[in-house]
Amino acid sequence: MNTTPITVPSPPEGQDLATVAMRFEVTPIPVTDFDRAKAFYQRLGWRLDIDVQFSEKVRAVQFTPPGSPASIQFGPPGPAPLQRLLLVVEDIEAARAELVDRGIDVGEIWNAVPGQPPKPGRDPEGRSYFSQAVFSDPDGNQWVLQEVTERIPGRV
Template sequence: MDMRLEVVVIPVADVDRAKDFYEGLGWRLDADVSKGDDFRVVQVTPPGSPCSVIFGTGLTSAAPGSAEGLHLVVPDIETARAEVAGRGVDVSEVFHDAGGVFHRAGTEGRVPGPDPERQSYGSFASFSDPDGNGWVLQEITTRLPGR
């Protein structure tokens, strides 16, 4: 049986501010539904993604800004970084991990520039939404077998 990840919930403090931020990234607004003052769901989808992101009021008990390591897979890390920065978002420079496997939490082990061999899965850039939810752009040009 296939099981596809379709929606990720992120915690935000200000729903309208988050909506403006994600729409400003060029993400499609799929829904904005309210049921009174204590329940609101906003759903947005990154370009080309089969998975959407939802946030709102009354959706999660997680602290605003506590989501980390949300990955956006891109075919060209430098072009993607430039596009995000061009939309007014404070995005890190492109980096790779000192260990060469996968980035670590925070900024530990970051080495400036893309992976020296430009290996798929090895180059990153990061940014946060206004609440501090952490996003990572990851360059993947060739998928691992079975992906």
């Protein structure tokens, strides 16, 4: 239960907000071996949306995390792996335990107040956004589990 309110400044007066709906649905992640990456994301328990070989050199593989409206697609290796890809969870201990049970190497849970160094364990006050744990895929793309039980006002 969140005991400390989070203060978020209101948008500036007269802010020009877009009116056409634009949904973020998919992002490419760099992988060196599609089959190895596919096995990893299946082990996470994510839904395999597509695995289509269009030509000898073109393959499309897409996964969606459980409960997420957004997906990932495998792309060619880039100059560096992606970092701090956020996975919002309601119970970080349960999420971490499930991944560990699935054979995923997940770091210990830690918490941090913005601007302060991290401390081991869940946030003692149970505040949203403060408790996290990290794991990486075989290509070094880093995923962060972030516990959110109460959204910042105005967020869905």
